[in-house]
Each structure stands twice: as C-alpha cells, then as structure tokens.
Amino acid sequence: MKVKLITIVVVVILLVVYAVTGVYQVDPSQVALVKTFGKYTHTVGPGIHIHAPFPFQSHVIVDVQTVRKQEIGFRTVRPGQYVQKKEEALILTGDGNIVSVEAVVQFKVNDPVKFVFRVENPEELVKFTTESALREMIAKRTVDEILTAERDRVSYEVHQITQQLLDAYDVGITVINVLLQEVVPPQTVIAAFDDVNNAKQDKERYINEALRYANNLIPSVEGEARKIILEAEAYAQQRILQAQGETQRFLSILKEYKGSPRITETRLRIETLEEVLPKAKRIILLDGSQNITLLSLDKLIGGGEK
Template identity: 80%
Template sequence: MKTKFIVILVLIALVVVYIMTGIYQVDPSQVALVKTFGKYSYTAGPGIHLHAPYPFQSHVIVDVQTIRKQEIGFRTIRPGQYASKREEALILTGDGNIVSVEAVVQFRVSDPVKFVFNVERPEELVKFTTESALRERIAKRTVDEILTAERDKVAYEVHEMVQQLLNEYDVGVTVLNVLLQEVVPPDPVIAAFDDVNNAKQDKERYINEALRYANNLIPVVEGEARKIVLEAEAYAQQKILQATGETQRFLSILNEYKNAPKITETRLRIETLEQVLPRAKTIILLDRSQKILLMNLENLLGGGAK
C-alpha cells in the first residue's frame, strides 16, 4: 500500500513537472510565438504565460526592440578588438580599381512572425543582401568618388535598396542604418593612393594660391591701367586746349595783321627778338661792306659788368 502511494506521488510529480514545461516568461523587449504541433498559433507579449506542454505546443522568443547588426568586411571579437575579413571587404569599383570596405547594417525586427517562419537564418539574409547591394552601388562609382564625395550617398542608396529587397523577401525587418565605417584602398597599393591624393592636394593648393595671387594682382593692374587711361585723357585734353588757344591766338594776330600789316609785322619781329636774344650767345651781323661779324654776348655782357 505504501509503495503504491509513493508511485502515485511520483506520477503526480512527473505530471506537474511535465505541465510546468509549458510555463514560459517573456521579457519586456520580446514577444513569444506559440506553435501548436509546429504551426504558428498566436503571439504572447511580455510576462509569464502557460501553453500546453511539448509536443502539443511550443514557443519561440523573439526580441523585437533591440537593434541588431551585421558586419561586412570585419568581425567584432570583443569590445575594442576587431578582425578584418579581407576577401569580404574587397570590392571592385566602376573604373576597375579595388577598395576595401568595412560596413555595418543596423536593423530591427518589425514582424516577428515573418522573421521566424518565412525564411531560414534571416540575419544572414540581411547581411548577404546588404553586401550584394553594397557591391552593386560601388560598382557604379569610380575609386575617387567612393573614397571622397560619394561615400555618404552610397550608404544612403544601399539603405534604400536593402530595405526594398527585404520587403520583397517578406522578412519582417526594418533597416535602420547602413554605415560605411572604413573605405580605403587595399594595403598593397595604399602608399600609391596616398601619393596620388597628396599630388591632387598639391594641385588644388597651387591652383588656390594662383587664384589668390590673381585676385590680389588684378585690382592693382586694373587700377594702374585706369590711372594711365586717365592721365592720357588729361594729357589729350590739355593738348586740345593748348591747340585751341594757339589757334585763337593765331586768328587774333591774323585779324590784327589784316588791319595794320606793317605795325603787326614789326611787333612780331620785336617779340621774336625778345624771345630769341636772351638765349643767344653769339650774334651774326652783316656790316655795310657785307662782311660777317660774330659778336659774343657773354664777353660783351661780362665786359659791361666790369
């Protein structure tokens, strides 16, 4: 009798333990997908729940709030320590060059039912889709574009493309961001790329210096040119006024000559002598016998002064 009672207690304990296998807890950031005979039945939110024990029912816990990520071209070993995946990181550009790209895609589960039941290994699908889109977008750029101005644009285009593809695959994932953490030339040619970039920077620097010199010089040259033009215009105006004055003087003398020719002629000769004689050092004269006489005014004036 006592043995029978113990057996019953053991059976009851086993039944209780079996039933308790249907008890499960869901954390605040999670949901539970309950399956009946392997087929999805319903979704349970955070808290403690109970469903029929295995094999009648089972559940799958899915974190729907935590941001997940997939790494391309490298792997995180531990915080602050990374390992490069060289073959995965190398991507061919549109101009036939190769760049090494390390990228991260961040995503969140938007539909846990699709995420769990529609595809196998959905996180790997996100990674492969992002890698494919990244290679396709970079293949449309030159190496210079992807290393400089087009980098952020490529990340944006990859983000849009990955989200569109995952929607077509019906994965139940929302892509939050695609980050191109490092885009550099491969190690064997990085020195050559640095030389090219330095040469381009020197070229830009020389161009900027030339433009700055030209911008400083042009106003000076324009000012000098303007000054010369103004001086030429002033000189031309001066000569015009001088010629006009001479013309008026000649016309005035002409009128006087017409009225009194002899007097005007004598006055002109006297005025001419007054202008010429003060500058003359020697005077040539003809006497009555037509002999030429040379008179030195300096001697005459000097002698007169004594």
C-alpha cells in the same frame, strides 16, 4: 499493489512534467509566436504563459526591441577585438580601383511574424542585401570620392536601398542605420595611395601659393596701370587745352590780320625776331645789293671772340 502505486505516481509525475513543458516566460523586450500543430495562431506579450504541450502547441520567442547588427568586411571576436574578412571588405570602385570597406548595418524587427515565418534566415538576408547595395553605390563613384566627400552620402543611399529591398521582400525589418566604419585602400597599395595624396596636397599647396602671389601682385600692377592711364589722360587733356588755346590765339590773330594786315604782319615778324635773336650767335643779312653781311652779336654787345 505497491508496484501498481509506484507506476501510477511515475505516470502522474511524467504527466505533470509533460504539462509543464507548455509553461514559458516572455521577457519585456520579447514576444512569443504560438503555433498549433506547427501553424502560427497568435502572439503573446511579456509575462508567464502556458499552452498545450508538444506536439499540440509550441512557441517561438522573438526580441522586437533590441537593436541587432550585421557586420560586413569584418567580424567581432570579442569586445575590442576584430577579424577582417577580406573577401567581403574589398570592393571595386567606378574608376577601376579597389577599396577596403568595413560596414555595420543596424536594424530592428517590426513584424515578428514575417521575420520568423517569411524567410529562413532573415538576419543573413539583411547582411547580403546591405552588402549588395554597398557594392552598387561604391561602383558608381571614384576612389577619391569614396575616401573623402562621398562617404556619408554612400551610407545614406545604402540605408535607403537596403530598406526598400527588405520592404519588397516583406520580412518585417526596419533598418536603423548603415555605418561605414573604415574605408581605406588595400594594404598592398596604401603606400602608392599615400604618394598620390601627397602629390595632390603639393599640387594644392603650389596652386594656393600661386594664387596668393597673384593676389599680392595684381593690386600693384592694377595700381601702376591706373597711374599710367591717369597720366595719359592728364597729358591728353593738357594737349587738348593747349591746342584749343593755340586755336583761339590763331583765330584772334586772324581777326586782327583781316582788320590790319600790314600792321599785324609787322608785329608778328617783330615778335618772332624777339623770340629767335636772343638764341643766335651770328646773323646773316642780305641787303638790297645782294651783298651778304655777317654780324656777330658778341661784338655788338661788347664781347668779342678771343
């Protein structure tokens, strides 16, 4: 009788323990997907719940609020310590160079049912999809673009492409961000890249110095050219006015000549002699008998040669 009682107690305890296996707790950031005979039936939210014990029912807990991440090109060993994965980090650029890229994709679960039951390993799918999009975008650009101006653009495009692919796979995932944490040349060619960058910086410096010299020189040259042009214009204007004056003078003399030819002719000769004689030292005269007479102005004015 005692053995029978013990057996009953043990059976009851086992039944209670078996029934308790159907009790479970869901945290505030989680939901539970309940399966009946292995098939999904419904979803329950945070709190303490109970369902029929295995194998009748079971559940899968899914965190739908925490931001998850996948690392590309490196792995976090512990906070502040990382290990590089060279086989993932090295990516070929569009101009035939290689860069080492370390990236992080952040995502959340927006549909836990699809996330759990659509694919076997959805987090790895996120990683492979992001890595594929990253390689595609970098392959379209030169190494200089990747290392400088196009870095943020690559992050944006990889984010968009990854989300489009995951939507096409219908896995219930929302990509929050794709961060390029480090984009550098491989260790073996860093020295060569530094030489190239230094050469480019020297080139830019020389160009800037040349432009600065040109900017200082051009105003001076333009001012000198302007001065020459103004002097030429003034000279041209002077010659024009002088020519116009000579023309008016000639026209007035012509008018007088037409009125009194002999008087005008005599006056012109006298004016010419008044202008020429003061500059002459000797004068040769030819009289009516064709004799040549030499006059010395110095003797005539009381001087004389010594």
